[in-house]
Amino acid sequence: MGFAIVLFVIAAIFVAKSIKIVPQQHAWIKERLGKYAGTLSPGLKFIIPFVDRIAYKHSLKEIPLDVPSQVCITRDNTQLQVDGILYFQVTDPMRASYGSSNYITAVTQLAQTSLRSVIGKLELDKTFEERDMINAQVVSAIDEAALNWGVKVLRYEIKDLTPPAEILRAMQAQITAEREKRALIAASEGRRQEQINIATGEREAFIARSEGEKQAAINQAQGEAAAITAVADATAQAIERVAQAIQHPGGEQAVQLKVAERAVDAYGKLASDATTTLVVPSNMTEVSALITSAMKMIQTGQRGQ
Known part of the structure; x- marks a missing residue:
């Protein structure tokens, strides 16, 4: 009786160790006697107890990874405090298990070195204008190397770019001066347009007055000419009648x-x-x-x- 109980317990342990349930969006790496023996997909799976073991468990979901802040030097020798966030996904569980001892650390370090290299090619002003380009180049550099680790880098986003306090003050002064310059230009343009409008109005008024005076002179001359013609016609008719009367x-x-x-x-x-x-x-x-x-x-x- 006691032997049967022991045998039942051993069988129960054997069955418990042989049954594995893999969650959705996960992949487990099975090793048999220390050698890769396959990848377990989601669902109910069976292994040989004491011969097979689950060596690695990977999540296939998209993983956000916070890249620690670091100091980068731009092309014009300005220091920038830069931090970002990296999004990646395990696409090959076997490579992620055996391609690198720690693919998360490897991806993080590669993101930092790639970011320093990209920013080192740009001047300070361009780093604020070309964030999308910086993100794209970092992703391209990491993704090429991460293929050997079974990882797909989806995107990288710069969270913050912080220059030194002296540079911030200089940038603020530059922005203030630029705004004052624009305000002065706008005011001068307004005065210039005002003078143009006044001159145009005076010219049009002068032209209108001269046209009116010209038309008035023409009308007066035409009136005087008509009056002289009428008087001459009347005088001629009177003389003609007198001449006829004399005859x-x-x-x-x-x-x-x-x-x-x-x-x-x-x-x-x-x-x-x-x-x-x-x-x-x-x-x-x-x-x-x-x-x-x-x-x-x-x-x-x-x-x-």
Whole structure:
């Protein structure tokens, strides 16, 4: 009875050691008598107790690894305190077990050396502008070497770039000076545009005034020309009618009468003016001779027509 119990206990231990349950997204490395004997995938697995053993257990999930902060020197000999975070994943459990004694330490050290090499090729200002390029080059450098360790580097992100306090103060002063420069330029541009606008407005106003004055002068000249033409036309029509009237019977007598009336009116006006000295002809036949002379001039003008 006691032997049976001992045998049952041994069998139970044997069965317990032979059954292994591998979790999802994990891979276990099996060794048989110290030699690699296979990789156990997730699920229920069996091994030979006391002959096989689980040597390594790996997680196949994406692993974030904090890379310790370090001092890097830029191309222009400026020190930078840089820290970052690395994301990697075990893709080959066998290589991760036997390719490196500690792939996490190896990846960490390689990330630091690669980061120092990349930053050493850049000037200080470029390190702040080219973060994506730095991250990509670090990933490329690590991923090539990490293939022998069964690890795939997914990405690297710089968390912080901290220059010395003196550099920070100089950068702040530079930023302040740049902003003041931009403000002065903007103010000068505003004044310049204001002067341009004022000059443009004055020029347009002057042009408008000159155009108005020009049009007014043209209108006035046209009005005066029209008035002169109208007066000339009226005078011509009056003379033409007088000439036509003279040609009718009794026309010459009417003209003589009109000239005589005008002469009498003229003498009357001269006589009414107290400041005028009037010399009256001694013989009134002189007045008749004056009228006769005027009529001869009118007749001569008519024959000339």
